[in-house]
Amino acid sequence: MEGAERCENTVLSTREEACYSLHGLELKALGYNCFGVEFSFMAIKNIIFDMDGVLYRGETAIPGAGEAVAELRKKGMRVFFFTNNAEKTRKQFVERLNSFGVFAKEEEVYTTSYGAAVYIKKNLPGKKVFAFSSGTIEELKGHGIPILLTKNAEVVVAGLDLELNYGKLADAFQAINSGAAFIATNEDNSYPVEDAILPGAGAIVAALSSTTGVKPVLIGKPEPYLLDIMIKEHKLRKEETLMVGDRLQTDILMASREGLHSALVLSGISTRKEIEECGLAPDYVLDSVAELPGILKKQKG
Numbered sequence: 001m002e003g004a005e006r007c008e009n010t011v012l013s014t015r016e017e018a019c020y021s022l023h024g025l026e027l028k029a030l031g032y033n034c035f036g037v038e039f040s041f042m043a044i045k046n047i048i049f050d051m052d053g054v055l056y057r058g059e060t061a062i063p064g065a066g067e068a069v070a071e072l073r074k075k076g077m078r079v080f081f082f083t084n085n086a087e088k089t090r091k092q093f094v095e096r097l098n099s100f101g102v103f104a105k106e107e108e109v110y111t112t113s114y115g116a117a118v119y120i121k122k123n124l125p126g127k128k129v130f131a132f133s134s135g136t137i138e139e140l141k142g143h144g145i146p147i148l149l150t151k152n153a154e155v156v157v158a159g160l161d162l163e164l165n166y167g168k169l170a171d172a173f174q175a176i177n178s179g180a181a182f183i184a185t186n187e188d189n190s191y192p193v194e195d196a197i198l199p200g201a202g203a204i205v206a207a208l209s210s211t212t213g214v215k216p217v218l219i220g221k222p223e224p225y226l227l228d229i230m231i232k233e234h235k236l237r238k239e240e241t242l243m244v245g246d247r248l249q250t251d252i253l254m255a256s257r258e259g260l261h262s263a264l265v266l267s268g269i270s271t272r273k274e275i276e277e278c279g280l281a282p283d284y285v286l287d288s289v290a291e292l293p294g295i296l297k298k299q300k301g
Contacts, residue, residue, distance in 0.1 A: 044261060044296055046241040047072055048230070050221075051083040051093070053246035053268020054289055056100050058193030062267050064290025066101030071293040079108060080230060082243075084186035084220035084250060086113035086159035086201070088135035089142065107233075112185035113139035115219040115226035116157050119183065120145055127154040130175055132161035132168060132204060136185070151175050158208055158216065159185030160201040169207060176212045184209075186220035188250060192268045221250035224258050242296075244289060248274055252282045265289050 049055060055065045073079055081097065081104055088096065090109045097104045113136040120129060121143060128146045130153035131137045137147055140157070148154075151174035158172065176182050188200035209215060219225050231238065242261040245251020246268025255262035262282040264270060267289070275281050284295060 043240050044077065044242045046078045046080065046234075046236050047292075047296075048080045048082045048227075048241060048243050048260075049289070050243075050245035050247070050251050050268075051081055051097070052085060053192040054244060054265050055081075055097065055102050057267065060194050061100035061102070062289055064288065066103070068290050068292050069102050072296065075293070075296070077296075078234070078236075079104075080234070081109045082221070082226065082230065083110070084112050084188050084201070085191070086111055086116065086136045086139075086157075086185035086220075087133045087162060088113075089139045090114055092135060110226055110230050111139070112159060112220040112226060113157075115229060116140065116159075116183055116185055117143040117145060118229055119217070119219060119225065120155060120157075124155055124181055127181070129153060129155040129157055130172055130180070131157040132159050132164065132172070134163075151178070153180055155181045155183065156208070157183045157185065158201070158205045160191070161204060164204060169204075172208055173211055176208060176214050182208065182212070182214045182216040184216035184218050184220075186250070187218060188220075188247070190269065192246070197269070221245075221247075222254040222257065224254065227254060227258060242283075244292065246270060248278055248280050248282075252280060255282070256280065263292065263295070 055062055069079055083093065090106050090111055093109050093111060094104050094106050116136070117140050120127065128148035129140055130149055131140055131147065136157060136159055141147060149171065151171045153175045156172045156175050161168065184205040185201055187202040187205050189202040190197045191200045205216060230236065238259045242263060243251055243255040244263045244265060246265050248264065248270040252262050252264055263284040263286055264282040265286050265288055266272065272285065275285065286292060286295070
């Protein structure tokens with residue numbers, strides 16, 4: 001299966017397991033979530049969109065994505081963007097979204113490079129950092145974090161790097177072996193582009209972890225670190241928040257663990273078959289994000 005990921009580390013509550021084994025996906029086809037609550041009248045006030053595979057693939061916008069986001073804003077919903085991709089700065093991602101007709105402000109965009117910067121400033125202040133990708137480096141610099149792109153770095157931040165070479169891996173490997181703190185923006189095995197699935201940051205993280213024997217601190221989904229930053233900065237309530245993503249093992253798993261509502265779109269990585277295989281079912285399954293405004297009808301009250 002192209003782009004399929006192994007179903008592992010999925011932890012569902014007893015209530016979820018019982019519900020999904022009893023009802024399967026039939027309720028979703030009727031516009032209800034697993035617990036029989038009609039989506040139209042759920043108290044959704046905040047929507048968090050994953051980006052790759054949800055709003056665009058590669059350099060191509062998902063048809064209707066911009067219109068869907070705009071319509072949800074008109075309904076009074078607060079909109080945020082949350083990506084595991086650390087290859088660009090927050091500002092660059094705002095520009096990217098805008099180019100696809102999805103209009104966003106920098107304070108609405110959460111990237112794992114931003115999360116790594118927050119983590120380092122809080123837990124490793126003043127440490128010199130080796131980071132992969134120019135976008136991550138620029139984001140860290142913007143937060144006053146010193147960069148040292150040699151084996152003598154005191155912190156290594158590994159993430160997607162489209163200009164990866166052996167020299168970078170070697171320097172990061174030696175730094176970690178010498179005691180540098182090891183941070184991973186995410187462990188996604190792959191990410192979608194227009195007509196293919198490509199290796200993700202997880203390939204780089206796995207290379208360093210397997211060769212050094214060191215397990216990294218994980219900033220991105222499915223871990224809650226970056227989500228918690230967003231929740232705190234915008235004073236969001238999880239029970240009023242919907243996570244929209246294309247990947248069961250990150251977007252939907254995080255939502256399930258953290259008490260968010262969830263919607264899986266089939267325009268990216270995960271498939272309907274994987275939902276059945278994983279036993280991890282979102283509240284709703286959509287072919288495209290363009291369908292979301294029709295599901296979240298005007299709420300009562």
